[in-house]
Amino acid sequence: MTVAGTVAAPASGLVVHALGGESMGTRWQVSLAAAGAADLHPLHAGIQATLDRVVAQMSSWESGSDLCRYNRAPAGSWQTLPQPFFDVLRASLRVAEASDGACDPTVAPLVDLWGFGPAGGAGRIPEAAAVAAARARVGWQRVTLDGAGQRALQPGGVALDLSGIAKGHGVDAVAAWLRAQGVRAALVEVGGELYGYGRKPDGSPWRVLVEAWPDEGDGGDDRAAVSPCVLALDGRAVATSGDHWHRFAHDGRVFAHSIDPRSGAPVAHAPAAVTVLADDALHADAWATALTVMGAEAGFEFAQARGIAARFVVRAGDRSAADVACHAGAVGGTAVRVHATDSFHAALAG
Structure with missing residues (x-):
């Protein structure tokens, strides 16, 4: 943005x-x-x-962080966490439950396996057995919190990723x-x-331009001729997720960094960008991630049903005819549609 x-x-x-x-x-x-x-x-x-x-x-990415300390902790040990870390982990677990695991803080083994984590090696396709082994370590339900003691249980093998x-x-x-x-x-x-x-000194609100994706990377046919979308932020936050930022190609297929914890693999046909408007940036960030993982159709339907203010930028072929399009464009032969939930439209009107 x-x-x-x-x-x-x-x-x-x-x-x-x-x-x-x-x-x-x-x-x-x-x-x-x-x-x-x-x-x-x-x-x-x-x-x-x-x-x-x-x-x-x-x-x-910092081996000395409290998160990495938790990830290395022995099975069955309770780890006392700093209050901000504890609060963010608790919020992440709540989003994981509400999204049926689409945004799961225990996804780190899969992120690393596919080469998008600190271990590096992006561009490799893991063996099915390795994916199965990593998936066995993933599951937000495995994390138990103790609010009174500000602690989290390390059941063994759980690795957090709060990115x-x-x-x-x-x-x-x-x-x-x-x-x-x-x-x-x-x-x-x-x-x-x-x-x-x-408000700014002249009394006007802070205004930001929501882009389909940044002006960096491979560009080319992946650019969309979409109309500008400007949001006024006064006590509101906005976050964008999508498949344009980190991805690699292998044997003609594109693998995005958005890992679906439920399947153990990068999201197929992920939206190019999902923007979420919320009362705080933590939830805007988390729901942008979750909706991206859900995909263009399921993510839109979920956000619409729950009143989440979300805007989807989707390449042609990655959405169903039932999705509500705001407008369409094409650059270099790649058609792109932008559609948004009723709550997002209401936020623009307000």
């Missing part, structure tokens, strides 16, 4: 400042309203420290920290997941 242009309002004494940095293998950006002469160094340092704490607790929710939590954590510092209006982005609150 792209942050729309910001406008300063000198008469109010406030202007929009832009800060940025790196975290979670991607970039973060914060636009915030503050006095023109404000010292931004403490704010920048605080934002980075907030995101660093998320990485230290929930990263699959489908951690960036969203990071966005929420930064926004909460900025509010605590007295910043009354800000737009926070981490790797395309956003949350905005308050």
